[in-house]
Amino acid sequence: MRRARRRGLAHEAADRIRESILQGSPPPGAPLREVDLATRLDVSRGSVREGLALLEQEGLVVSQWHRGARVIEPTPTEVDEVYTVRGALERLAAHRAATRATDAHLAELAGLVHALEHALARGADAPELLRLDLGFHDRLYELADNTRLQRAWQAVRSPVHLFQLTRIRLGHPHYREVVVDEHRALADLLIRREAEAAARHAEAHVASARDALMRMLRGRPPATDDQ
The missing domain is CATH 1.10.10.10 (Winged helix-like DNA-binding domain superfamily/Winged helix DNA-binding domain)
Incomplete structure (x- = not known):
């Protein structure tokens, strides 16, 4: 330290x-x-x-x-509370970004997905993948163009970071399998400005992370259909 x-x-x-x-x-x-x-x-x-x-x-x-x-410990109760709040924030951020951001700014998200995919292909370690993962979401909140929404995200970002590290530690192969596809799907919806679909996918993306981690904490493997 x-x-x-x-x-x-x-x-x-x-x-x-x-x-x-x-x-x-x-x-x-x-x-x-x-x-x-x-x-x-x-x-x-x-x-x-x-x-x-x-x-x-x-x-x-x-x-x-x-x-x-x-x-803080990632107990099922703590995980459910943090990710429930995050899901609501993510839904709003995606909807706002799809309707307010410029085409050029939305295209940046595709670039961030590409960077994540490249890091995965070259065998990047978990901290680097998570840094890119959270960087995508940081940019999404910036593109939502709402200061209070960004502050709300920052208020849960640290426990989300810690819980995602726990998720990766307990199920790194599963995280690697889904991380690029989930972010690419969201970026594509945003670029096409399908605001409602993007909002639903963003919320489902968070629910997937929550459910996978909660299953791991209870000693069960993540479901194969977590997307």
Whole structure:
């Protein structure tokens, strides 16, 4: 974990802790001890406490009285709640992008799918594939042209990132099988400006990820028809 820079220490601490969590250390469910983090980041415990509070607002950390903070765990309940919210946001983002974005901007999404396909073909590792995956969705929300919608996406993005990492860890072959086709189908609908179909597909895409992960958490393989 890199030390925090001497500017905006609470936010810097949050950034460094988030970065570390999304790299898998500490893992989901692990405790986040203020004294240890303050030493490793070379900041005060107060800055760490404020940083953890910021991460709790993002949904990446949970705090309990007398038990301190810990990294959120992808339980079926947490997964269902996060992905249900994400599905509603994704549906709205896709519909707005299909009706508001320029042709050139929508074509960018096809380029992002191509980059994802190329990375998959050359055997890119899971973190790189997920970075490209989330990059596609970041751009989709930008093209929706609604600041509050983008903020809502950012409010769930960190737990989505963590949960997707868990999904890939538990079922990497399944993720690799579906990731390009699902994004290509959505990009094609958006480019054709089929707003309602794109909205439905975007919501179904999120539901597919949710259902696959929930099955894995319950010890069952993802269904072969998860699309």
